[in-house]
Amino acid sequence: MRRFRITILLLTIVIMALGITGCKTEDTDVKKIKDLEFTVVEDADLPGELKEIIDEKKEEPFKLSYSNKDYLYIVVGFGKQNSGGYSIAVDELYLTSNAIYIDTNLIGPSQDDMVSQGVTYPYVVVKLELRDERVVFE
Numbered sequence: 518m519r520r521f522r523i524t525i526l527l528l529t530i531v532i533m534a535l536g537i538t539g540c541k542t543e544d545t546d547v548k549k550i551k552d553l554e555f556t557v558v559e560d561a562d563l564p565g566e567l568k569e570i571i572d573e574k575k576e577e578p579f580k581l582s583y584s585n586k587d588y589l590y591i592v593v594g595f596g597k598q599n600s601g602g603y604s605i606a607v608d609e610l611y612l613t614s615n616a617i618y619i620d621t622n623l624i625g626p627s628q629d630d631m632v633s634q635g636v637t638y639p640y641v642v643v644k645l646e647l648r649d650e651r652v653v654f655e
Contacts, residue, residue: 547618549611555643557607558590563642567592575638582652589647593654594640595623601633602626605641609655617648620655 560568567583567590574581578596582589593605602625609620621641626632 547613549618550613552609552611553617553645555591555607555610555645558642558644564590567642571640571642575640579640580654584647587647588644589617589652590642590644591617591619591652592640592642593619593621594638596638598637598639600626601635601637602630603637603639605639607641607643610643610645612648612650615650616653617650618653618655619643 563571564583564585570581570583571592571594575594576597577594579592579594581592583592584590591610595603595605604624606622606624607619608622609618611618623639
């Protein structure tokens with residue numbers, strides 16, 4: 518009986534030790550360092566290669582970043598929509614210690630808006646200074 522209690526006690530200690538060492542806490546708070554300045558780019562001003570990539574992906578929602586020697590472009594597309602009248606708001610674009618965060622929002626037409634009745638593919642392209650940080654889409 519004494520051996521049984523010692524065995525149970527040892528197993529309990531081992532399980533507790535594994536539980537304590539197996540749990541790692543991470544700091545998941547995203548701390549904004551600063552807002553980033555950006556420009557919304559019109560189709561006519563897009564680099565040719567980026568325009569081709571967007572045209573290939575526009576049917577479905579997509580998110581991508583693209584850079585050339587001067588700029589970083591961040592693109593968020595909302596896929597096929599059955600009418601016009603959509604706009605996209607860039608709610609946030611900011612820098613953290615290890616990434617660039619972007620948050621966008623698709624704004625649909627109101628019921629009172631006169632909109633085109635054709636298929637559209639709303640997307641937004643923002644351009645900022647060339648940076649090396651990864652892009653996180655929220």
